[in-house]
Each structure stands twice: as structure tokens, then as C-alpha cells.
Amino acid sequence: MSQEPGTPSTAELVAGSEVVVDAGPIAHGGFVVARHEGRVLFVRHALPGEQVRVRVTEGAAGDRFLRADAVEVLAASPDRVQPPCPYAGPGLCGGCDFQHVDVAAQRRLKATVVAEQLQRLAHLERDVVVEPVPGDTHGLRWRTRTEFAVDPAGRAGMRRHRSHALLPIDDCLIASERVVGTAVLQADWAGEKAVDVVAPSDGDAVVVRIPSDEAVAPVVTENVAAQSLSREFDVSARGFWQVHPGAAATFVDAVIAGLDPQPGERCLDLYAGVGVFASALAQAVGERGQVIAVESDSIAVAQARLNVASTPWVRYVQGRVDHVFGVESTGRVSGTRKGGRRRPGPRRPSSDIPPTADLVVLDPPRTGAGKAVVGAVVALGPRALAYVACDPAALARDTAYLLERGYALTSLRAFDAFPMTHHVECVAVFTRTGPDLP
Ligand SMILES: C[S@@+](CC[C@H](N)C(=O)[O-])C[C@H]1O[C@@H](n2cnc3c(N)ncnc32)[C@H](O)[C@@H]1O
Known part of the structure; x- marks a missing residue:
């Protein structure tokens, strides 16, 4: 677009500069992409299709990428609303990204991001719909x-x-x-x-x-009222639990519907927390079946063992998933000492890991499971995997590894479990397309 009188030239575009841009597409991370004379601006508080005056918040002369806030809207998107929160806006709270966006439009933006990540990183074309978590209409007052x-x-x-x-x-x-x-x-x-x-x-x-020691933090009780599971879980107040009150039930139903576990099947629940998916799988496979749950956090494992005590066919293994499988994680944390030297990884899988499995649930942190873990998991030959992902980029990367190894993405559901923020949770189900393991 043409430059306004008084607008700095490209060379002068640095933190503090203001310039008028046409806001382009949404990108992963809660900003839209705009261009100005060959430079890319990641703009918060704007919407695709808008014309906005932006103020550069980070960047120096010569940087190809700059960060900016939309400080004035010259042509507004029909999806723009008055932010309900007085602390949302340029220079203010860093918590929410989409207070200025109609809630239904927020979901469309997130769907675009998930589809774009899958297309870019897994070369997969999918129409994505982001569903509200049941009961959530306005996207406010959800965070517990x-x-x-x-x-x-x-x-x-x-x-x-x-x-x-x-x-x-x-x-x-x-x-x-x-x-x-x-x-x-x-x-x-x-x-x-x-x-x-x-x-x-x-x-x-x-x-x-x-700071608080997780070991001395109070234990709280969370109730999951799902179709596939109805029960309580004890969890440390500092341990992992979904923050949207409807999320755990929604995800467990999506996982169980996608996997359709059968009596007698053997399942793995990886990154298992205090046992939500392990419990639902245990209920479905029954006592002739088996569930092996892997979780690194010792407090969560201690809590989980109590939570699943009534289904002794669930076995909890404490340890990092990559270590338990005897692989080197591709993540930065794994096996890396301060100073960057790598510890030698464990050489063989733990004896807790069976040679085959029918079903696997993966619910890793934002970094994703990674290539090595995906490889080790598919070597067990599961007929289906459910991947619960809080980062669409990590999901897309791991999707590519699964596709390479003979799995197809058979269902993908995405949920608006974090309204007003750019975050989105996906439940992807993959099924084996190749032959059974011998
Ligand atoms: C997104 S949470 C999911 C927890 C559980 N599935 C649930 O829905 O409540 C990820 C869990 O993985 C655990 N975790 C993180 N990195 C891990 C690793 N490398 N190996 C095993 N568990 C890990 C965390 O402690 C956390 O409990």
C-alpha cells in the first residue's frame, strides 16, 4: 500500500515507528501478518482484512520481522467487537489475544491456523472446524x-x-x-x-x-462428567489439570469415540497425568484388557495410582516417555545437561513397555511427542492412536511422522478450550493403514 506523508521509510522502521498497513492472514500465535515494503510485521490486536495503523513494538533497522500492535483501526473487520476486558489492548495485558474478536470468529481464526499448520508441516489438506466446549457461549469466566x-x-x-x-x-x-x-x-x-x-x-x-513445592500443595478433587466416564480425580493444585471446566470431559469423550476401545484390548496412555484417559480406557477394555500409563511427574503418578486403584489392570510407569521407550527425544530438554552436552540416552525400552499394543493415547506438552517417540510408538503396531494436542504446530509435525509410517488421519476435532486466547486443543485420531504386525 502507499505510504502516508510523514510515514517513516523502511530503513527507519524500528520499535516505536508507526505505519499504516493492510492486515493479512492470521498466523499461529495470535497475530496477523502484514507487509510493509518487503518487511514482515506480526501484528497484535488486528484482524485479517483490516486497515490499521500499527506501532512497532520490537525490531530494529534491517530486521526482516518486526512485532507491532494495531493502535488505530482505519477499516474494521465485521468480526471486530469492543473488547469486553478493559485490560486488553496495545501495551496492556499479555494474557488474551482475541478479546477484540467475535467469539465465533475467534474459532474460525483458530480453525484456519490448525488447517494451515497441517498443510504446511504435514502436507495435508483438511477443513477444520473449531467447536465450542459444550456450555461455553460467550468465552468469558471459564478459567478455573x-x-x-x-x-x-x-x-x-x-x-x-x-x-x-x-x-x-x-x-x-x-x-x-x-x-x-x-x-x-x-x-x-x-x-x-x-x-x-x-x-x-x-x-x-x-x-x-x-514458588510452592508441588509435594506440599493442597490436593483438590476434579469431577469428570463425560459420556464415556463419570468419576472424580484427585490432583495436586499445582499439578496438571485442564483449565476449562468442560475440557476434560469433552476430550475424553472425543478420544474414546475416536478409538472405540474393545474389551480385552491393550492400551497405552502416554503423558497420562492423573489418569483421565487411562481410567476411561480401563473402563472400556475391562479386566481382561490392559492399560499402561506413562507419566514423568512423580506427584501425579502417586496421585494417579490412588485414582486408578479400583482398576488394577491399569499400570502406571513413572518416567519420561522417551526414556521409557529407550529413545533419544528430539526435544531440547531431553538428555541435555546445562552447557549443552548430551547425556547418553537409555539403550533399551523399559520392561514395562509391551511388544505390541492395540491403542495408544498421546497427550504431550506443547513441544509434542517428537519423531523418536512417534517411531517407538508405531513400532508397537497399534490399530489406532489418539493424539491430544495443545499446539497445532507440534501436532502437524507429529502428523507428518505418523503419515510417513503408514497411519492415516481419520478424524480431527478441534475445541475452543481457551476462548479469547489464540490457543486451541485438537484431538486427532490416526488409524493404521498398513498390514498388522506379524
Ligand atoms: C498435557 S498434560 C496431559 C495430562 C493428562 N493426559 C490429562 O489429560 O490430564 C501432559 C502431561 O505430560 C507430563 N509430561 C511432560 N513431559 C513428559 C515426558 N517427557 N514424559 C512423560 N510425561 C511427561 C506432564 O507432567 C503432564 O502431566
Whole structure:
């Protein structure tokens, strides 16, 4: 587009510069891509198709990529709304990316991102629909676990975008009423670094001062009321649990519907947490079946063993999935000491891993399972795998490895489990297309 009078030339476009751009497509990470005289700008607070004045927030002369905030909307998208949160906007809270976007349109943006990642990284064309988590209509007041930072004056708040600076807040509109009802945002937290508020499905909300030892954090009870599973789980307040109250039930139903476990089958639940998928699989395969769950966090494993005690055909293995399978993870953390030298990885799989499996659930952290783990898993010859993914890029990378190894993506569901943010959760089901293992 043409440059306005007074607009800096490309060479001068640095942090603080303002320029008018046409906002291009959405990209992974909650920003849209715009171009200005050969340079790429990652723009927050804009929408595809808009014309916006942006202020560069990061970047120096000569950088090919710059970060920017839309500070004025000259031609608005029909999907733009007034942000319900007063703390959303340029230079303000770093927590939400899409407060300025109609909720249905947020889901379309996320669907575009998932489809684009699959196309780019796995060469797979898919029409993606992002479904709301049942019961969520407006995308507000859903977050049941929220960590707030504390400033030196003892005020709790949120970090500004890509900054350690704290923005004190009186309310957080995506936090549940029970989280903010603890008055955590009004209290004086002098001397603390951060506070974590957990509003479990059963019992009172608890506030944990951070840093906190997970071993001494309170244990809370979460209830999963799904079609495939209806029961409670005990979990450390500092341990992993889905933050949207409807998410665990939604994902477990999607996994069980996708895998269709049969009585007597042998299943693996990898990155198993406190046992949500392991429990549902155990119920479906029955006592003639077997579930082997692998989880690295020792507190989660101790809790999980109690959670699954009534189904002794679930066996919990504590350890990193890559180590338990005897492979070197491709992730940066695995086997890397401070200083970057690699520890030799374990040479053979743990005896806890059977030679074959019928079904596998993978629910890794954002980095994904990685090529080595995917390779080790498919070597067991499962008839189907369910991959629960919080990062569409990691899912797309691991999808490529699965396609190379004879699996087909047979169903893909995506859920808006984190409204107002760019995050999206996918449940992908892969089935083996090649012959059975001998
Ligand atoms: C996204 S959570 C899923 C937990 C569980 N499936 C659930 O739905 O509640 C990922 C889990 O993987 C565990 N984890 C992270 N890295 C791991 C690794 N390399 N090996 C095994 N578990 C790991 C975390 O402690 C966490 O419990």
C-alpha cells in the first residue's frame, strides 16, 4: 500500500515507528501478518482484512520481522467487537489475544491456523472446524486455574505482553467467578512472587503461593462428567489439570469415540497425568484388557495410582516417555545437561513397555511427542492412536511422522478450550493403514 506523508521509510522502521498497513492472514500465535515494503510485521490486536495503523513494538533497522500492535483501526473487520476486558489492548495485558474478536470468529481464526499448520508441516489438506466446549457461549469466566504475578508493592496482576512488567488488575474476565471471588486481586501479597488460584469442580477454591513445592500443595478433587466416564480425580493444585471446566470431559469423550476401545484390548496412555484417559480406557477394555500409563511427574503418578486403584489392570510407569521407550527425544530438554552436552540416552525400552499394543493415547506438552517417540510408538503396531494436542504446530509435525509410517488421519476435532486466547486443543485420531504386525 502507499505510504502516508510523514510515514517513516523502511530503513527507519524500528520499535516505536508507526505505519499504516493492510492486515493479512492470521498466523499461529495470535497475530496477523502484514507487509510493509518487503518487511514482515506480526501484528497484535488486528484482524485479517483490516486497515490499521500499527506501532512497532520490537525490531530494529534491517530486521526482516518486526512485532507491532494495531493502535488505530482505519477499516474494521465485521468480526471486530469492543473488547469486553478493559485490560486488553496495545501495551496492556499479555494474557488474551482475541478479546477484540467475535467469539465465533475467534474459532474460525483458530480453525484456519490448525488447517494451515497441517498443510504446511504435514502436507495435508483438511477443513477444520473449531467447536465450542459444550456450555461455553460467550468465552468469558471459564478459567478455573489462573496464576497471577505479584509486583514489588504486593499487587497481583498479569504480565504485559512479552514483558516481565506487571499490569495490576481488579478483575480477569476469563477467570471463573470462583477464582476472582477469592479476592486474590484485591489482597496484599507483599513478599510473594506469584499466586495461583485453583477452583476445582468440587470444594472451595484454593490459593497457592508461588514458588510452592508441588509435594506440599493442597490436593483438590476434579469431577469428570463425560459420556464415556463419570468419576472424580484427585490432583495436586499445582499439578496438571485442564483449565476449562468442560475440557476434560469433552476430550475424553472425543478420544474414546475416536478409538472405540474393545474389551480385552491393550492400551497405552502416554503423558497420562492423573489418569483421565487411562481410567476411561480401563473402563472400556475391562479386566481382561490392559492399560499402561506413562507419566514423568512423580506427584501425579502417586496421585494417579490412588485414582486408578479400583482398576488394577491399569499400570502406571513413572518416567519420561522417551526414556521409557529407550529413545533419544528430539526435544531440547531431553538428555541435555546445562552447557549443552548430551547425556547418553537409555539403550533399551523399559520392561514395562509391551511388544505390541492395540491403542495408544498421546497427550504431550506443547513441544509434542517428537519423531523418536512417534517411531517407538508405531513400532508397537497399534490399530489406532489418539493424539491430544495443545499446539497445532507440534501436532502437524507429529502428523507428518505418523503419515510417513503408514497411519492415516481419520478424524480431527478441534475445541475452543481457551476462548479469547489464540490457543486451541485438537484431538486427532490416526488409524493404521498398513498390514498388522506379524
Ligand atoms: C498435557 S498434560 C496431559 C495430562 C493428562 N493426559 C490429562 O489429560 O490430564 C501432559 C502431561 O505430560 C507430563 N509430561 C511432560 N513431559 C513428559 C515426558 N517427557 N514424559 C512423560 N510425561 C511427561 C506432564 O507432567 C503432564 O502431566
